[in-house]
Every structure is written in structure tokens, then in C-alpha cells.
Amino acid sequence: MNKKHQEDLSHIRSMMERSSRFISLSGLSGVFAGVSASVGGICAYLLFEDNGIEYFDGKQKYYNHDLIVELFFIALAVLILALAFGTFFTYRKSKKYDLPFWTNATKNMLLNLAVPLFVGGVFCVALLYHHLFAFIAPSTLLFYGLALINAEKYTFSDVKYLGYCEIILGCISLFHLGYGLVFWVIGFGILHILYGLIMFKKYK
Template sequence: MTNQSPTEQSLETLQDIKRMMERSSRFISLSGLSGVSAGVCALIGAWIARGWLTPYVDSDGSAQGEYHEHPLLQRMIFLALGVLIAALASSTFFTWRKARRSKLPIWDHASKRLAANMAIPLAAGGFFVLGLLDHSGWSYVAPACLVFYGLALVNASKYTLTDIRYLGLLEIALGCVNMYFPHYGLRFWAAGFGALHIVYGLIMWWKYERS
């Protein structure tokens, strides 16, 4: 039995209360490996898309003709949906595994608030992207995705680990820069959804899960 001073006992009690409050108000089971897996899925999707787009773009990334009206557009949409499903499935698995190991629920009040606050900017971004496609704004789809996704992360950071806020700010910044280089959208998309996710995931794993 360890002998603790009253001060040490009080500090330990305060830490326990703080952990309990965080568990009730924040979704802390988000796994760093979820970010890594989502990033890998995005990079694979970008690699496939690059192969499809090569015959339709010049060396500087500008389009050869009106390929946004080509059947390629439909293939790209299905590819994007496939990447999204794969990223969500792998991220959910790693988050579920972390929650089970920590003996925490994966679907509680905190996770519901997290999902709701992410859904609002994502839904708005989805309609915005559909509007761009309808008005032949293909070149601005990637920056719009990055900006709205970043806004979703910043909006949801109040209900999970605060580190996700920095990822959201980086996504927004990357999307804003991409607005001035629209012909390089796929590269920015791969950097934002691929590379940034992997780096963020590794940092989160090292910071919270390594032990």
C-alpha cells in the first residue's frame, strides 16, 4: 500500500474527476490509426484518378477539352464514393477497437454531438460541390472539398480531442491556396486528404496510443 500525502491524494482525485468529465463531454476514442487508414485510402484513390485523368490533361494540369462532361466524370464520382466508404469503414474499425480496449462506448452523447457538428458543414459542402459540377466548375471541386472538410473538423473539435482542430485549419489553408492553382486540384486533394491525414494520425498515435 503506497503512502500518499493529502495533497497528492487531492491531485489524484482532481485528475480522476477531470478524466470523467472529459469522457462525458468529449469523444476521446478517436484513434490515430483511423487518420492513417483514411489517408492511405485517399492516396490510393488519387493514384487511380491520376491514371484516369492523364489522357485528358496537359503537362501543366490544365484540361484538354471539356472532359467534365465526359463519362469520366461519372467514374470519378463513383471512385470518390468508394474512397469515402473505404475510409469511413477503416476509420470506424480502428476507433471501435480503441473504444473497446478503453472500455468506452463508441456511440454515446459525445459521439452523437461530434457527428452532428461534422455533418452540417459536410452536408453544405456536398451541395456546394454538386452546384459546382452542375455549373462546370470541375477545377474548384478539390478546394471546396478541402475547405468544407476543414470547417467540419474545426466545428467538431469541441467534442473530441482538440488536436483535430489543427488538422482542420491546415485543410482550410490548403483549400484556400488551391483556389489559386485550380489545375492542380488532384495534388492538393491527395496532400490534404492523404498526406495530412497520415501525418496527423501518426502524431495522434504517438501522443495518445503508443503506450
């Protein structure tokens, strides 16, 4: 009898978790988002070289308008790829395990993720407008980390650890201006790949 009660409680707890948290998130989404960011970082580095900029020489650099536009499109391509991979693998997981894809938990998670990201996006546009390019990479890491921590209560709790790592990395990068691309690749590339592999193994 005791065992039956425990099984019932476990079933109820599982149903409550399904209804209140977005648990279709796939670890492969993080892996492929990280790969996309890493490839984007390599493309950005090659673009600097093509424009005669030695990224690691420690000197102050001048970015012309055309270079900034090209860097923007690289970042946009990375974002689109990451979202596409995220949607594909998450939808595939939801179908495989018969989990709901679009629920109130999904909407709440996206809303809590979107608010810090939107504010961070506006802040980065302002930095771009005022030609404060060195602060853009640290800012993206910081706001992204805050967004993950804010959205954690509507998905896997492990997400907050990635958020903390992004914030720590963003804080460190504030004291190493001029190497934003390196920190950006570590934060959005390597950390995402590691996190995705851990999540995939844990929740596959």
C-alpha cells in the first residue's frame, strides 16, 4: 500500500512538473547553438584578418562602417541558426516523448527570457550607436546570463548554472576589453556545447 501511495505521488509530481515547466528543451539545441556561435566567431576573426586587423596585437582598433555591418550579419546568422536548431531539436524531442510543445509554461519561459534579452538588445544598440564597441560582447554575455536565470523557473533548473557562468564570464570580460570575441566564443560557443552535452546525457 505504501509503495502504491509513493507511485501515485511520483505520478502526480511528474504531471505537475509537465504542466508548470517547459521540459521539452533538448540538450542538442545547446550543442548546435554552441557550434553555430563557434563558427560565427571564426568567421568574425577571418573577417578581421581580411580587413588587415590583427586581433591579438593588443592595440586599439578602428572598425569602419562596412566591417560593423558584416559583423552584425554574422551575429544575426548565428542567432537564426541557433533558434532554428533549438526549435528543431526541441520539437523532435517533444514528439519522441509525447510531450506538449506549446503550453503556458512555454509562453512563460519565453516571456521571462525575452524581457532581459530585449533590454540587453536595446542597450547593445546604444553602445553601437555611441561607438563603444568594446563593451558589446561583455554586455551580451551579462544580459543573456540574466535572461537564463530569469527563465529558469519555467524549465530545467540546470539552466541557471549556465546563466551564472555567462554572467561570471561577462564580468571578467569587462576587465579585458578588446578580447570580446574570445569571451563571446567561450560563452556562446564552448559553454553551450558543454552544457548541451551534459543536458543531453542527463535528460535524453
